[in-house]
Amino acid sequence: MGALSAVRLLVWKDLTLELRTKEILTAMAVFALLSAVIFNFAFSPSPAQAVTLLPGMLWVTLAFAATLGLSRSFVLERDQQCLEALRLFPTDRSLIYLGKAAANLLFLLLVEALILPAMAVISGIALLPHLLPLALVMLLGSIGLVAVGTIFSAMSVNTRIREVLLPVLLFPIASPVLISGVKATAGILAGRPLLEVLPGVRILAVFDVMFVVLGYVIFEFLLEE
Amino acid sequence: MAVTTQERAVAAKAGPDRPATLIWLGLGLIVIGQFMAVLYAPEEVTMGNAQRIFYVHVPSAWVGYLAFAVVFGASIGYLFTRRRSFDLAAYASTEIGVVFTTLAIISGSVWGRYAWGTWWTWDPRLTTTFMLWLIYVVSLMVRAYGGVGSQAARFAAVLGVIGFLDIPLIHLSVVWWRSLHPLPVVVRPEGFGSGLHPAMLQALLVNVAAFTVLYVALFSVRRRQMAAADALAELKNEDHRRAGTQWTVGTQEVS
Numbered sequence: 014m015g016a017l018s019a020v021r022l023l024v025w026k027d028l029t030l031e032l033r034t035k036e037i038l039t040a041m042a043v044f045a046l047l048s049a050v051i052f053n054f055a056f057s058p059s060p061a062q063a064v065t066l067l068p069g070m071l072w073v074t075l076a077f078a079a080t081l082g083l084s085r086s087f088v089l090e091r092d093q094q095c096l097e098a099l100r101l102f103p104t105d106r107s108l109i110y111l112g113k114a115a116a117n118l119l120f121l122l123l124v125e126a127l128i129l130p131a132m133a134v135i136s137g138i139a140l141l142p143h144l145l146p147l148a149l150v151m152l153l154g155s156i157g158l159v160a161v162g163t164i165f166s167a168m169s170v171n172t173r174i175r176e177v178l179l180p181v182l183l184f185p186i187a188s189p190v191l192i193s194g195v196k197a198t199a200g201i202l203a204g205r206p207l208l209e210v211l212p213g214v215r216i217l218a219v220f221d222v223m224f225v226v227l228g229y230v231i232f233e234f235l236l237e238e
Numbered sequence: 239m240a241v242t243t244q245e246r247a248v249a250a251k252a253g254p255d256r257p258a259t260l261i262w263l264g265l266g267l268i269v270i271g272q273f274m275a276v277l278y279a280p281e282e283v284t285m286g287n288a289q290r291i292f293y294v295h296v297p298s299a300w301v302g303y304l305a306f307a308v309v310f311g312a313s314i315g316y317l318f319t320r321r322r323s324f325d326l327a328a329y330a331s332t333e334i335g336v337v338f339t340t341l342a343i344i345s346g347s348v349w350g351r352y353a354w355g356t357w358w359t360w361d362p363r364l365t366t367t368f369m370l371w372l373i374y375v376v377s378l379m380v381r382a383y384g385g386v387g388s389q390a391a392r393f394a395a396v397l398g399v400i401g402f403l404d405i406p407l408i409h410l411s412v413v414w415w416r417s418l419h420p421l422p423v424v425v426r427p428e429g430f431g432s433g434l435h436p437a438m439l440q441a442l443l444v445n446v447a448a449f450t451v452l453y454v455a456l457f458s459v460r461r462r463q464m465a466a467a468d469a470l471a472e473l474k475n476e477d478h479r480r481a482g483t484q485w486t487v488g489t490q491e492v493s
Contacts, residue, residue, distance in 0.1 A: 164400070168393050174383045181379065185372040186404050188413040196414060212313070216411050227403065231396055234317055 016111075019104045023112025024119065029087065031120070037085045038120055045078040045128040053135055063136040068198035071132060072191055075125065075151075076158065082120050083162040086113060087170040109230035114163040114225070121155045123167045138202070146201045146210070153217035154194040160224035161187050167235045187197060193217050248469045260364065260455035267448030271297075274441035282438075288352040293441055299342035305335030306374060306402060307454060309442060313398030316391065322468070325391040328398055332377050332462035339371045362412040369408050373401040386480050434466035 031037055033162065052070040056062070090096045099109050129151070133140040162183050169178040184191075197213035275293035282289035312328035315321070346364065347357050358364070377397050384390025433444070 056287060161400070164396070168380075168396065171389060172380070172383050172385050172393070178379065178383065181376050185369050185376060186400060188369055189404070189407040192411040194412065212414055213411075216414070220407055223403065223407070224400075227400060231317075231399065234392055234396055238393070 016105065016108055019102070019108045020112045020115060023109065024116045027113070027116035028119070031116075037082050038123060040079045040085070041082045041124045042127055043119060044081050045074050045124055046131060048074045048077055048134050049128065049135060058136065060137050063138055064202055065133065065199070067138060067202060068195045070136075071129075071198060072154070072195045074128060074132075075121070075154070075194075076130070076187070076191060078124050079117075079121050079155070079158045079162060080183060082124070083159070083166040083183070084169070084176045084179050086117055086163065091170050096236070106233050106236055107229045110163060110167075110228050111225075113167075114159050114228065114236070117163055117166075118155060118159045121159060122152070125151055125155065127128045130152055139201070140202075143201050143204075144163055146207060147198065150194060150197045150201065150210070150214060150217065153214065154190050155220055156221045157190040157217060157224060158183075158187055160221060160228050161190075164224075164228045164231065164235070167232070189216055189220050193220075239277075244473055247473060247475065248466050260451060260458065264455045267444065267451055271441065271445035271448040273354035274437075274444055277323060278433055279438045279441040281422060286355055291349045293343055293445045295345040295349060297445045298338045298345060298440060300446055301449045301453045302335050302339035302342055302367075302370070304450070305331045305338065305457075306370065308457075309335065309374070309377075309398045310402035313395035313402075316395045317399070320388070323465075325388075325395070326461050326464045328395060329381060329391075329458075329464065330457050332374050332381075332398070333460060334395070334456050336371065336374050336378065338453070339374070339392060339450070342369060343371060360412075362409060365412040366405065366409040369412075373397070373404070377401065380389075 049070065052066075052074070056066055056070075060068050087096070090099065100106065102109065129140065129147075132138075162179075165179055165182040165186075169175055169182060172178055193213035193216040197210040197217070200210040200213070201207075271293065275290050279290070279293070279393075281287060309328045312324045312331065316324035316328060316464075331478050343364075350359065351357050377394050380394045380397055384393045389410040
């Protein structure tokens with residue numbers, strides 16, 4: 014079986030599971046909405062303030078929602094001994110990483126497609142004119158979060174403290190994503206020319222490439238018994 | 239005090255007891271270095287005596303970075319060879335690195351209060367060092383809760399690789415903010431140590447050497463301790479096997 018079809022099969026497996034239970038997507042989406050609401054309770058920003066607060070609120074919401082989804086990613090695999098079966102999958106084991114990461118990314122992007130308009134409505138900011146650059150930054154950031162998050166998800170699910178360990182592992186390592194993501198989003202919303210946010214976009218892109226490759230190489234070490 | 243055969247067996251497994259000389263050498267150098275820092279090096283023109291914390295701050299930060307570089311190397315070594323000695327090296331170095339990075343952050347903060355008027359600022363180097371500290375504190379958490387057998391060692395090694403490679407990216411992203419940290423005075427394009435008074439540079443170098451020796455000494459002590467703990471657990475398990483009791487003390491060899 015080719016690498017691509019193996020990854021596709023793995024994504025399809027996670028998608029089928031999710032369509033039957035809908036537990037991860039529902040939890041992520043509701044949680045993201047809730048944190049958006051809580052931010053507005055906490056800051057009750059005026060429209061002028063909202064422009065400066067929105068980037069931070071958006072990325073914190075995304076990071077939390079991603080953590081929630083990622084923490085579930087390997088729970089079923091482990092509890093139902095699916096990981097044993099995946100290990101027997103007649104292909105390169107690193108492809109399991111790509112498959113899981115791709116499924117996680119898909120879930121996160123779906124939640125983002127929901128939360129972005131919701132935040133625009135709640136905060137009263139017109140995001141539509143900035144949609145394209147914003148989508149690019151969010152996509153790059155999401156890939157980064159998921160690339161690292163999938164590694165740590167596979168790790169933390171095998172430990173005693175599971176869900177507690179994942180965010181603690183994820184946030185320091187993913188800090189370049191959050192810093193660059195927030196800063197680039199702020200620049201875009203302030204209507205700055207794209208050239209000014211380019212350093213951030215570049216950091217995000219480098220982070221993505223580096224950690225997808227690293228995850229691919231290192232994942233094998235996490236799957237051993 | 240009588241030494242039992244078992245104690246001798248543990249000591250033999252843990253390896254020879256060499257660190258004592260290193261510890262004395264390190265402590266001696268630190269006494270000389272601090273003496274130089276206080277009495278030999280001249281007073282800095284703008285910062286006054288507060289600048290003298292530099293002779294603790296810079297060596298601590300150096301040892302922190304050195305220790306984490308050792309963790310990186312040992313982690314790679316462990317992942318590819320699975321030799322327990324690499325794992326012990328990574329573990330011991332993580333602990334020492336966290337201690338010295340803490341020292342660097344605290345001494346820097348005290349100095350910052352005096353020089354900048356604030357305990358903390360989100361300057362690139364401060365932020366990067368703080369994130370670095372967090373990563374290796376988490377690594378100690380992974381060691382503590384990472385699970386049975388060699389799993390914790392494997393996970394910590396993975397984090398040791400990922401964390402170290404992440405540092406340049408963290409730094410780049412934080413540099414995208416403004417910088418407040420004093421510019422480099424030791425390693426500069428105009429030549430090594432050109433930003434410093436010669437006596438200051440000498441005092442600094444002695445302290446860096448002293449801290450480095452102390453790191454090596456602490457490292458060997460801690461590694462030997464861990465190896466002894468391993469050997470002891472192994473002996474205990476052997477006893478239990480002989481007595482027919484089932485439970486084992488968790489070490490990587492046994493589980």
